[in-house]
Amino acid sequence: MSAPGLENPLSRALREKTVLVAVGSGGVGKTTVAAALALRSASAEGRRALVCTIDPAKRLANALGLSELGNAEMRIDEALLRHADVPAKAPLFAMMLDMKRTWDELVERSAPPDKREKILNSRFYQALSSRLAGSQEYIAMEKLAQLRARSDYDLVVLDTPPTAHAIDFLDAPNRILDFLDTDAARWLLTPALAAGRVGLRFLSFGSSYAAKTLSKFTGAETLQELAGFMLSISTLNESFRQRARQVGELLAAPSTSFVIVTAPNPERLDEVVHFHTLLRQNQMNVAAVVVNRVHPRPTEAQRADATALPEPLRGRVEATLDELQALAERDADAIAALRRACEPTPFIFVPRFERDVHDLTALWHTARYLTGDLEMTAP
Amino acid sequence: MGVLSEQRLWVVSGKGGVGKSTVTAALALASARQGHRTLVCEINVQERISAFLERPEVGPEIRQLDPNLFAVNVRPEEAMREYALMIVRFERVYRTVFENRLVKYFLRFIPSLQELVLLGKVLFHLQEKTADGRWKWDRIIMDAPATGHAITFLNVPQVILDTVPPGPMATQAERMRDLLTDPQTTAAILVTLPEEMPVNETVDLYRAMGRQLQIHPRAVVLNMYVGDRFGAGDLEQVPASLRDLVRDHMCREELSAKARARLEAELELPVIAVPRLFDRSIGRRTMETVAGHLSPLWEGSAS
Structure with missing residues (x-):
């Protein structure tokens, strides 16, 4: 109030x-x-x-x-x-x-x-x-x-x-900006990129230690597919970034x-x-x-x-009033604590x-x- | 014997705000007091069970709350770490790979991985054994995420099996699905309120459990039940100052009776009513009262 x-x-x-x-x-x-x-x-x-x-x-x-x-x-x-x-x-x-x-x-x-x-x-x-x-x-x-x-x-x-x-709510715009951070994909895929083979079909994870370990965890195909996805979304970068800002x-x-x-x-x-x-x-x-x-x-x-x-x-009515009293008191305790914390x-x-x-x-x-x-x- | 007997995993499910955590805490208290070594798992939420039992907050490490009663708050970060360590086996490898900022980022995008590791941790504890080969936990009680999320959550093993090519994730997922769908291992308990929306959602959840998830619900708990008190004619006898009070109570009696009738008609499950409680602060005493109301679940008079 x-x-x-x-x-x-x-x-x-x-x-x-x-x-x-x-x-x-x-x-x-x-x-x-x-x-x-x-x-x-x-x-x-x-x-x-x-x-x-x-x-x-x-x-x-x-x-x-x-x-x-x-x-x-x-x-x-x-x-x-x-x-x-x-x-x-x-x-x-x-x-x-x-x-x-x-x-x-x-x-x-x-x-x-x-x-x-x-x-x-x-x-x-x-x-x-x-x-x-x-x-x-x-x-x-x-x-x-x-x-x-x-x-x-x-x-x-x-x-x-x-x-x-x-x-999750307040951080949402930042997390979405994070999502555009395709450094991760680049890093995992560096050997393939360096060799000039950027087409998805030619991606190879073989040379990255991290990728090798990760693929034990997720399976190689999953990882490869994810990397491909990340490269394709990197194209939405600028407008997305602007939007989130x-x-x-x-x-x-x-x-x-x-x-x-x-x-x-x-x-x-x-x-x-x-x-x-x-x-x-x-x-x-x-x-x-x-x-x-x-x-x-x-x-x-x-x-x-x-x-x-x-x-x-x-x-019957008095029992109902007693119950309401109990609920009101429980609410009052909660509200008092809440007010103190939200000054x-x-x-x-x-x-x-x-x-x-x-x-x-x-x-x-x-x-x-x-x-x-x-x-x-x-x- | 009640409807909950031999199953070692009890999954407590329902919409947010229906009293799922209360029911979980009461079930856990009862299970522990019957001499079963019980572990309560809350999944990535503001942890509440400990407060209900008047104990300090529980974190990601298993903590004892009472004789035979233990609790853990399962959170994605720690669960992921434990899961990864099971696979890579070496702490140093784990740190080099999984604590890398870019890798962490990468993992967030794998569909359902987070749910998989959360559920995975619960099911890992379910299979844990002591040195002499017995189950480490006689019973695990899981406070599942709210409905909607619950279906997604419990369906994760199947989703992974459907989408991820054969490999370590798929193997894990298959074992998880088998545990969850085994009626001798897993029992679901649905919690709801005597109001239209929560009852609708419970009917939906029940159907989804049968068709989509193949998880076996054993009972529905109708929480905050308001029993009959006023009769026809009472409303006309009270003065204006009390009319809303009486009407409100009658309205809740009616909603309660309707909810029970609908649940009994649509769900082939025993419906256990837990009356609305008026304790000024919610604590052990409240949990003991709730456990008393839930006792038909294991004492066999539920039908």
């Missing part, structure tokens, strides 16, 4: 920033928070907004009236917003990032025509584009840079893949802010703190830590009302709702908590 008299940090970010990046581990409601922020930006701030989601729950896509979110940006129907009593000052768009296609497009744009097919068909490329640590994170940021460069939107809110290790710059730009999303589970604390520390160390701007699904403490009035009930209902970043709390956010009304309700229209007292 913001200190009295200070503006809600997310309202302010929604007005001033051009990019918001929602980060955090899986299963904390990150996609919902990203969608709620974009909705609020369009509806309340009158800024044309896009939310780019990674893997939205079907219900969220349905909530936005998009039974199937695709790789293309889709406009949310204003009639739906009106129907849910949500103002519509500016248009709202949503899309789902198709990682594979975005990677393919990047290669198609960057590689010389004669190398494209060869790269796209290599199984090493498949590994790079799907499984290399940071590659999903990178491609999400790449999409962001593309969207930003077109400047069709006043604000782009980016949802991100659930990241097991925060460093731009992505890195965009993340660090003053017009970009991060929103860390977490649930109040004590076992997730370390991850959040780690993420927060890394972002700050890298001079990234953190707008707020959003603690989602917080259990509210039962009120005195609820306790009093419960005692007035007849048995056995009274016992001075502002915190915003969203209560746990009865059900997952499954329609526009619920999404708008979430947005009102995020931007301070509604406030949840920190437990």
Whole structure:
């Protein structure tokens, strides 16, 4: 919660920033928070907004009236917003990032025509584009840079893949630059290159001690194929490099802010703190830590009302209140520890709702908590 | 005998946030207390098991947590080193070749190599023997990566067999696949929550295990189960201040019952419900309670 008299940090970010990046581990409601922020930006701030989601729950896509979110940006129907009593000052768009296609497009744009097919068909490329640590994170940021460069939107809110290790996210542009470091291939292949036999068919590993040892490990054919792949991707070098640099710059730009999303589970604390520390160390701007699904403490009035009930209902209700109390206390412990570790970043709390956010009304309700229209007292 | 009996490798699988680590820790505690020398393997994650058992954090070296209970956090770098040393045999050769910056870089691009060495380390411990020829570990419990990743992870031996030409990697992969798919050796335990998305993912994972992975799931743990408490008519009797509270609870009761019914209908597995717990801090006591709920798995009343 913001200190009295200070503006809600997310309202302010929604007005001033051009990019918001929602980060955090899986299963904390990150996609919902990203969608709620974009909705609020369009509806309340009158800024044309896009939310780019990674893997939205079907219900969220349905909530936005998009039974199937695709790789293309889709406009949310204003009639739906009106129907849910949500103002519509500016248009709202949503899309789902198709990682594979975005990677393919990047290669198609960057590689010389004669190398494209060869790269796209290599199984090493498949590994790079799907499984290399940071590659999903990178491609999400790449999409962001593309969207930003077109400047069709006043604000782009980016949802991100659930990241097991925060460093995979921040380091992604560097790792991709690493990927272009074809010194490794050259070094392993030096004898063949020196002999002027650069054609793949003539590559020979025989003369390198390292290559010989490595081939014991991987098999000679695998190694040879990999070396060939690395030589062919070296052709994408310059444009790729430039791109990765731009992505890195965009993340660090003053017009970009991060929103860390977490649930109040004590076992997730370390991850959040780690993420927060890394972002700050890298001079990234953190707008707020959003603690989602917080259990509210039962009120005195609820306790009093419960005692007035007849048995056995009274016992049932009191047991439920006791459980809620226990959960709220567990959350309070976790939140207190988190706040201490993330000084001075502002915190915003969203209560746990009865059900997952499954329609526009619920999404708008979430947005009102995020931007301070509604406030949840920190437990 | 319960559904988990002779298998020495228990693979605990499920979506992130469903309580996989909790179930792993509780299973490990129970297994160790029954006198089985047990090793818990967490795979390249923020290590949690030790905290659940109120012990200092476990790193890449095997550490004893309790009598008969050991744990290790399997991470790619160390696993790669051990794997490489098994093949090249000499530390000096390893250092010259594998610690070379360029070689390290090179290895990152070999598809599935990282998963192969992580899984390889777990399966290496499974086959370890003592000087007198007995198994070093009576039981290994693996906290598998989250669903999606889990399928990719457990399918790595097959992927390698399909794509890598015959050679040392393929030979390793074949042995690994055989261990994972042997129903006498490996049992998978699926963990889920009484909510729509996690249940869907569990059904998908179950099917993938049967068709694609040939790994045998033995039970599904439905965590944070909310049992029946309120009846019809209760909601109308409570004042407005308590209505959301009661409605919320009823909604969770319904979700829990629905999830159980769906899992029972679609999975040919015993469904073990673990109720939602309200301990202020999660520790040994919580793990003991969870282990108590899981006991049908080895005591035989699960059906």
